[in-house]
Amino acid sequence: MAQHKVNYTQNAGLPVALTTIDKVVNWGRSNSLWALTYGLACCGIEMMASGASRYDFDRYGTIFRASPRQADVMIVAGTLTKKHAEFIKRLYDQMTEPRWVISMGSCANTGGMFNTYATVQGADRIIPVDLYLPGCAPRPETLQYGVMLLQKKIRAEKAIKSQKAKRLM
């Protein structure tokens, strides 16, 4: 008898697991949240630290991608300047649906300490944001907790209904 023979006595004798489409799609979506490498300022350092060996983002299935076309979630990590604003919009538009945005740190949330002419006062003036992480800079634990919250949010969504595309306006 082959060593890896399917045990037909389990799962009511069938080599299948029963679930709903929602669950299986959301399981896939939420456990492989590939993030767009998007470090804009000092918060980017914390984002990189989250990806490196000590905090090890890979175990959440979160792998940083250098292309918006391969990314599911955009982590806006840092100060968004007005000069850069059009590019964040362009990158966001290039991401495939469904897509999510995490705004990481005070700068991306509200402009933070940069109450100046050159800083966008919150990334949500340009793109719709799903999750705001407080802190300057948020620690890698915060970012990982944020991603876990986002996973929770994704799992609560209905996967089969065609999703309404998120738009700022």
Place this chain on the structure above:
Amino acid sequence: MRAYTPKDDVQAKAYYTDRFYVAPQVPKQDVSSDEVFATDLEAIKAKFEVLDAYIQVEQMVVIINAKDNYGVLELLRDELEYTQLSELSAIDWIAKSGEFEVFYQMLSMGKRKRVRIKCFVAKDEAINSVEKLFRSADWSEREMYDMFGLHVNNHPFLKRILMPYDWEGHPLLKTYPLEGDEFAAWYEVDKIYGKEARDIIGPEIRDTARVDRYDSERFARLGHEVPKGTKITGNEPKTPLAYQEEGGVFMIDRFDEEKSVIITDRDR
């Protein structure tokens, strides 16, 4: 320095002083107190008009006419061994005298000396580029143009360097508001979504201490919490603040001074 005029106290500080405070000057010494600088100054004086010269913090400062800037820098580089231009920029003195001060910071590695060449340019005049002498002046002059709107003649590529190309205004001018003018406030909205989106997106919230008790997600409704989704009328009853330990949390006791014991004998 511009005369003090009462302004809106943007920072709401009791110790409000004039924003354009001029720092006290460090003492100036005569150029003759340093041999190397004295000979250098003689060499400059032989060819160009020098308006003022002194030594400050071991650096010679020479004030010249703006039209001589190229000549003086060429002389410094080719004959006096000042082979590096480490920095150049401008200072806005428009309110005081209608002029920009342009400074060139020179370094001689051979002599181990630094010299600062200064000149004054009237508001609407241009200055000659020194890019042909020092390549480092290329970006510095672009930055000077970007930040002050000071035009540079004969520059090979005089374009903004820090701000976007379609920006209006020059941010380092002292008349430029720190939080930006109308153009700056709507820059990204106008550019990405167009002017008609202004009403939808709304103005920037610049007040960092802003607390809105009735905001849509009720982040800030401390003491007036309601369940999510409740329509907010503004007349919610106040929820008294309650501490966890009052309900009796395992292992946490409220501190009671009456019941506590003060230990005075450390060797007990």
